Amino acid sequence: MNIIKNIHDWLFSIMPEGVANIVEMVLIGVAYLTFFAIAGLFLVLMERRVAAWFQLRIGPNRVGYQGLLQTMADALKLVSKELTGTVKADKFLYNLAPYFVIISALMALAVMPFTQEIQAFDINIGIFFLIAISSIGVIGILLGGWASNNKFALIGAMRSGVQTISYELSIGLSLLTMILMTGSLQLSEIVTVQKSGWLIIQGHIPAVIAFMIYMIAGTAETNRAPFDMVEAESELGAGFHTEYSGMKFAYFFLAEFINMFIIAAIATTIFFGAWLSPFGITESIPWLGVFWFMGKTLILVFLMMWFRWTFPRLRVDQLLTLEWKYLLPINLVNIVIMALIVWLNLTIKF
Amino acid sequence: MSYFSDIYKGIKTLLTGMSVTGKYFLTSRKGAITQQYPDNRATLKMFDRFRGEVIMPHDENNEHACTGCQKCEIACPNGTIEIIWDRGINEETGKKKKKIDKFVYHLSLCTMCGLCIDVCPTDAIEWGQNFENSVYDRTKLTRVLNKPESKLRPGIED
Ligand code: SF4
Ligand code: SF4
Numbered sequence: 001m002n003i004i005k006n007i008h009d010w011l012f013s014i015m016p017e018g019v020a021n022i023v024e025m026v027l028i029g030v031a032y033l034t035f036f037a038i039a040g041l042f043l044v045l046m047e048r049r050v051a052a053w054f055q056l057r058i059g060p061n062r063v064g065y066q067g068l069l070q071t072m073a074d075a076l077k078l079v080s081k082e083l084t085g086t087v088k089a090d091k092f093l094y095n096l097a098p099y100f101v102i103i104s105a106l107m108a109l110a111v112m113p114f115t116q117e118i119q120a121f122d123i124n125i126g127i128f129f130l131i132a133i134s135s136i137g138v139i140g141i142l143l144g145g146w147a148s149n150n151k152f153a154l155i156g157a158m159r160s161g162v163q164t165i166s167y168e169l170s171i172g173l174s175l176l177t178m179i180l181m182t183g184s185l186q187l188s189e190i191v192t193v194q195k196s197g198w199l200i201i202q203g204h205i206p207a208v209i210a211f212m213i214y215m216i217a218g219t220a221e222t223n224r225a226p227f228d229m230v231e232a233e234s235e236l237g238a239g240f241h242t243e244y245s246g247m248k249f250a251y252f253f254l255a256e257f258i259n260m261f262i263i264a265a266i267a268t269t270i271f272f273g274a275w276l277s278p279f280g281i282t283e284s285i286p287w288l289g290v291f292w293f294m295g296k297t298l299i300l301v302f303l304m305m306w307f308r309w310t311f312p313r314l315r316v317d318q319l320l321t322l323e324w325k326y327l328l329p330i331n332l333v334n335i336v337i338m339a340l341i342v343w344l345n346l347t348i349k350f
Numbered sequence: 351m352s353y354f355s356d357i358y359k360g361i362k363t364l365l366t367g368m369s370v371t372g373k374y375f376l377t378s379r380k381g382a383i384t385q386q387y388p389d390n391r392a393t394l395k396m397f398d399r400f401r402g403e404v405i406m407p408h409d410e411n412n413e414h415a416c417t418g419c420q421k422c423e424i425a426c427p428n429g430t431i432e433i434i435w436d437r438g439i440n441e442e443t444g445k446k447k448k449k450i451d452k453f454v455y456h457l458s459l460c461t462m463c464g465l466c467i468d469v470c471p472t473d474a475i476e477w478g479q480n481f482e483n484s485v486y487d488r489t490k491l492t493r494v495l496n497k498p499e500s501k502l503r504p505g506i507e508d
Pocket of ligand 1: 415416417418419420421422423433469470471472473474475
């Protein structure tokens with residue numbers, strides 16, 4: 001995008017290089033934080049409206065036009081609330097936990113290729129970085145649950161640990177299946193490969209299976225229903241964040257929604273060609289890519305909401321059965337099939 | 351082999367569930383079942399089987415069907431109904447007869463279980479539709495269901 005390049009050139013023309021670099025970093029940080037906040041508010045509103053429609057309700061429609069300001073009002077309420085905590089909590093870890101969750105979400109956003117130019121950080125181990133970062137979030141949850149000094153929070157955190165560690169495997173393996181086709185871990189290069197057809201089309205059968213496994217495991221990773229045993233309100237109070245109030249609770253809440261966005265965005269990048277338009281219809285106007293990226297991501301987010309409001313919560317043993325008896329073996333077989341397809345050159349390319 | 355049929359069944363039931371909610375999603379904007387309550391207060395109509403409160407209907411002669419048998423008072427699991435009764439002289443036969451003085455109903459205790467209404471032999475009490483019961487003073491929830499000067503409808507007891 002030219003505007004970004006212009007700002008970059010302008011910054012470097014009016015100040016010395018070192019200062020300009022720092023100013024640029026700060027600006028990018030602010031931009032991402034703004035995006036983070038807006039996306040969080042928007043996703044919460046979207047979830048509530050979509051959930052209402054799935055359940056034949058109306059949903060929030062009072063604050064602002066069609067309820068558009070509802071989540072703003074909620075955020076204001078949360079900010080103004082008192083921050084409470086338990087006396088015997090481990091104060092340092094207790095306060096640290098929300099930031100862990102938030103920061104890991106932000107770091108994952110940084111490597112997302114929104115368009116060819118809008119990508120804060122294009123490292124050559126992009127996918128690996130994403131997988132690594134997404135597992136740091138669970139440390140925040142474990143810390144929060146443990147430091148709260150509350151048995152329900154601790155049980156919630158342990159359940160989250162079990163769940164995330166198991167499903168991490170499926171996410172990694174299903175992404176690995178796709179890496180076999182691109183031959184690179186760098187996100188921008190993965191997108192370039194997809195110029196001759198999105199990977200889900202290039203890889204056909206094993207790619208579709210990998211996509212399904214990825215979506216299931218991704219939903220479990222973000223602790224959303226039907227995998228939300230972490231927050232099982234009937235058994236655990238609110239799960240790992242029982243002791244958190246006000247803004248600290250909101251951090252966990254926001255991070256859950258941003259994580260959902262990230263899972264969908266990774267799927268968009270790996271399976272659906274990120275900012276590439278179908279059949280290259282807008283290839284001459286590269287900045288339109290951001291709309292394609294957002295559009296595809298929101299469709300996948302919608303799919304996750306559809307899951308959530310359709311299926312009842314699994315039991316913890318069912319959850320582990322699903323992962324270890326079904327997803328993992330299928331995944332391993334799938335990876336071999338994919339390797340065969342790539343080896344025999346059976347991929348579909350345009 | 352049940353491993354693969356399990357996977358097949360799993361995916362099939364998944365899709366069935368999603369098609370149901372998907373249909374809801376598409377039709378909900380027309381047929382949402384939620385009521386926009388304070389806005390539609392004037393037109394709001396509750397369902398016939400809605401249990402709002404226990405009422406005792408009176409006819410145009412200010413007569414009700416309660417004989418004061420106290421079956422409802424006994425049936426009520428939490429003492430919501432208190433019947434204060436008296437004896438009056440029946441004009442035709444000159445015999446003393448039981449009649450209610452006050453039928454006291456504590457709405458704040460009532461669980462809307464319906465036992466009193468089921469047990470009443472003369473169908474003297476039934477469900478009302480009113481649900482806007484908030485008051486600032488709890489004593490307002492204690493109601494006398496029979497209207498002043500009302501009496502038993504003739505022919506009920508025979
Ligand atoms: S309301 Fe019915 S059950 Fe109760 S005292 Fe009157 S007649 Fe008997
Ligand atoms: S509905 Fe149940 S609780 Fe209420 S007055 Fe009748 S018997 Fe008692």
